Amino acid sequence: MAAIGAMPEINGIRQKGRRSFVTLILTILTSSQSILIVWSKRAGKYEYSVTTANFLVEALKCALSLAALIRIWRKDGVTDDNRLSTTWDEVKVYPIPAALYLVKNLLQYYIFAYVDAPGYQILKNLNIISTGILYQIILKRKLTEIQWAAFILLCAGCTTAQLNPSSDHVLQAPLQGWVMAIVMALLSGFAGVYTEAIIKKRPSRNINVQNFWLYVFGMIFNAFAIMTQDFDTVMNDGFFHGYSLITVLMILNHALSGIAVSMVMKYADNIVKVYSTSVAMLLTAVVSVFLFGFHLSLAFFLGSTVVSVAIYLHSTGKARR
């Protein structure tokens, strides 16, 4: 943040505007993502193989980053900051987040032996706490005490908003389920914070170059996942078997929100990302009332209140730093 602090004031405002913009975009994309998931579930079961869709998401992000870069090259010419060629020293850490996500996604298959799906949704909120802890440890940036209080509230508020009559089952989940949930939360928190560390390490490097290399490794790891998990299905039924309009929209959405996440990491941080996705979760519920006739529970109102207060406290807590 030192480099940003040294910028002239006008750049500070532009920086802040860009930060708010990417955060807003991420929030909108994340909530439309959840709405697409609900829509696709209502339209029937997942017919396509998830691994091929994930691969396409990475490939699309790669292509979009490259397209953005070509525009920049035409406008500004190729510079040290925006050239695609890289060094081993820069690129060697890029596979780590992709590898962490892969391990996390593999664990996801096993956790359902111990925890049911609504319980898993509840346990996923542990991500919030793990991100906060790892953000502080790895990026060595301190949250104030008020901001920590806000973060705990964010976790409690999100969980409250998602409560349903069967949520209590999660308390009876065996120890293995809890341990796996905590490990998964740590993996995903670590991947997020590590991505931020990579992107922020070279502040002047163009984000599209950084994304390009991140997504190249994403493609490689997802190709590996196709081969180990869905090789037969892809060989017998074809790569695009079971794809529908919703599938295409979901891939498009995932790709765009993936890029938005990177932008938030570059111009804001993991903490902002967590707030953004939490607000998206609440927004999704409200939109679903109109789209799918869902009804909002008292727990949702209470959870939303707590999340709102958390957002307020996070921002005042920052001002006092």
Added chain:
Amino acid sequence: MAAIGAMPEINGIRQKGRRSFVTLILTILTSSQSILIVWSKRAGKYEYSVTTANFLVEALKCALSLAALIRIWRKDGVTDDNRLSTTWDEVKVYPIPAALYLVKNLLQYYIFAYVDAPGYQILKNLNIISTGILYQIILKRKLTEIQWAAFILLCAGCTTAQLNPSSDHVLQAPLQGWVMAIVMALLSGFAGVYTEAIIKKRPSRNINVQNFWLYVFGMIFNAFAIMTQDFDTVMNDGFFHGYSLITVLMILNHALSGIAVSMVMKYADNIVKVYSTSVAMLLTAVVSVFLFGFHLSLAFFLGSTVVSVAIYLHSTGKARR
């Protein structure tokens, strides 16, 4: 608070100690109160008339205040601050809280036409907000922004902790139910804040004298309630009809916690009282696990977390004032 602020430091510490002590006592008494209520419900229905019990509570508080005064007179002699005789100017406002509670208790009978009992438990948490608003308006003491955030969290957290599968019914309650709940919250908030104003108006006046006069009016108003509501029952079955050991314990407990509330008003304030009774509610639930084999829900854990953070924020919010 100006008078207290001017005291020497040693008195400040004594004041703080006394404040913590009365708050602790109030918390313990309030939670044992709820436990007695659960116990009495398990033992069977209320057989006694509630109005006679309320009258006895006031009478007992009056007697205890007088006993405390007699001890003080023996020790310190009768002074201007501890003499029982009073002026019209001092005593004229004392009936107001008792009258407000009477109106609130009468409304309580009518609200059940619109809201079921668990819904009423949920709506009672509006008291927290109304107390905060009236505290600020009537006592003209400002809560900081952080303390307001904490107070909203306290309300949301307490409600969350009390959530049960039927809580959502309250959202379908008719407008009349909500209006009555809000009026009741305002009445009880006003009664509490007004009592604090009365007690604090004469800081040097002995609390036992102030209590004595408050409870005298409490007795008068409750005698009125017996005559209008339970006159026939008392005449036919006797004043003590249906009393059991639990009834006696409940009366004793109500009397002691009533005195503790007054002490908290004198040495702390309504805000501390609200926190104290909220913690008592959580404590009751935990104790009930051991006593009655209740189980704690996920909502209870989430609500308790939010309440804990609220308490933390209230105290840090104060330090920064």
